[in-house]
Amino acid sequence: MTEPTRTPRPAGVPRPASLALTTVLLALLGMFGPFSIDTAFPAFAQMGEEFDVTDASMQLVVSAYLGSFAVMSLFHGPLSDALGRKPVMITGAVVYSVASIGCVFSPSLPVLLLFRVLQGASAGAGTIVSRTVVRDLYEGPAAQRLMGTVAMIFAIGPAIAPIIGGWLLLLGPWQLIFWFLSGFGALIAITTLCLLPESHPKADRTPMNVRAISTAVLQVGRRRSFEVLAAAQAFSFAGQFLYIAAAPIFVVTLLGKGEQDFWVFFVPMVGGMMAGSFTNARLAGVVSGDGLIMGGQAVAITGAVIGLVLALLPATDGLPWAVVGPTAIGFGTGISLPVYQLALLDAVPHARGTAASVSTFLMLLLNAVLSSAVVPIAATSLARLSATSLALLVLGVGCFHLHRIATRRPRRVPSMTPEVT
Known part of the structure; x- marks a missing residue:
């Protein structure tokens, strides 16, 4: 993997009037995911x-959202x-706001899941495309610094989302949470319309037809080096996401x-991720x-x-020791994730939106499997949850080193010329 390519700014792309404002807006666009789940x-x-359903059935509220998010993520970027x-x-923010209102009036779990599917199908428009905007507007270490700063602000979402949810429950029934999400979607739609520049000029746009989009997705998805790098990112983040998906059972x-x-x-977990993102931004251009x-x-x-060792010891199998592992995992993820995202975008510079879509699809597909199939098994004890997280992280390391081996440039072998006698 190489450093982000320094390419000249495309003609017609405006510079953001305010870097701080752009950073906050992009972070808010990325918060659709944590706000919708947490x-x-x-x-x-x-x-x-x-709804008279079990804890396992309630996990479908997460899985339905993630599954539709994953499927539609293939299309938002293209x-x-x-x-x-x-x-x-x-458009995604508007549809998300309407879907949230549908959740408010759901009379049963199946109806709620239907609107959660619509939420997931629309939420990716902000989460995925906002990352592409970063790479449209900035290059090199500047792009990495902005991505790290956006990730640091974005990380606030998972921390405050469940707190907001708890406060709203003190004021009324669970429907208030989805009224809040509807308002959040409307706010994002208005601020994006009024304050965010269009970063993808018409001259650089691809044909708008189903065949062209499908072909672009297949071309990116078939790149072996891209697939391995995307898998490395997905498994590296999965070690942290497992805890997030298991939060209702864990807490x-x-x-x-x-x-x-x-x-x-x-x-504490999000504090660790914010610290990691801050470290990433500070080391941009200094460390490869x-x-x-x-x-x-x-x-x-x-x-x-x-975390696994603490969970196995009787004296440290509760708070505050139970959150030490997830906090450290969040710190490590905060350091590596912005670099992964930029590397995947730069792997397909002519179709960054498609690259963002395919990589997000693979990550979300794994996350959906984790929340629906793995969490009910892994979250039966603190030790099992910790061991499963460790296994996912090891898979991420393995995939990344496979990517490095596959993309390593072969050394030049000096030519052997016969000596003249």
Whole structure:
């Protein structure tokens, strides 16, 4: 993997009037994911009682969202390559707001899942395309610094989302959470329309037809080096996401906490990720991309091992020790994830939106499997949860080193010329 390519700014692309404003907007666009998942966690028990379903059935509320997010993620990027970034992000935010209102009035779990599917199908427009905007507007270390800063602000989302959800439950029933999400979608649509520049000029756009989009997706997806790098990113993040998906069981069942106590997990874990993202931004241009990824992976695996050891010891199998591992994993992920995202975009510079879509699809597909099939098994104990997270991180390291081996330039062998006698 190489450093982000320094390419000249395309003609017609405006510079953002304010870097700070652009950074905040891009981070908010990325928050669709954590807000959609984590804000509802405190309400799972209440929703389960109202719909008369089990904890395992409530995990479908996460899986339905992630599954549709994954499928539609294949299209948001190519659509933004063809239509421009802003129209896709604004349309997605509007549809998301409407879908959230549908969740409010759902009379049963199946109906709720239907609108969660619509939420997931639209949320990726902001989450995926916003990353492409970073690479459209900036190059080299500047792009890495902005991506790291966006990730640092974005990381606030998982920390405050369950806290907001808990506060809203103090004011009324679980439906208030989805009213909040509807308002968030409307706010994002308005601010994107009014304040964010269009970063993808018409001259650089791809043809707008189903065949062209499908061909672009298949071409990117068939690149072996891209597939391995995308798998490395997905498994590296999966070690942290496993804890996020298992949060209702982890906090309430395993740690014995209540609806307003999700902060005991999310605040330290997200604090670790923010610290990692800050470290990434500070080291941009100083440490190579490969070095940052390997350093972040080393921190994450060390944290996972410590978490497993603490979970196995009777004296440290509860708070505050139970969140030490996830916090260290978050720190390592914060260091490596922005570099992964830029590397995947630069792997297909002529179709960055498509590259963002395909890599996000693979990550979300894995996350959907984790939340629906792995979490119910892994979250039966703190030790099993820690061991599963460690295994996922090891897979991420393995995939990344496979990518390095496959893309390593062969050394030149000096030619052997016979000596003249």
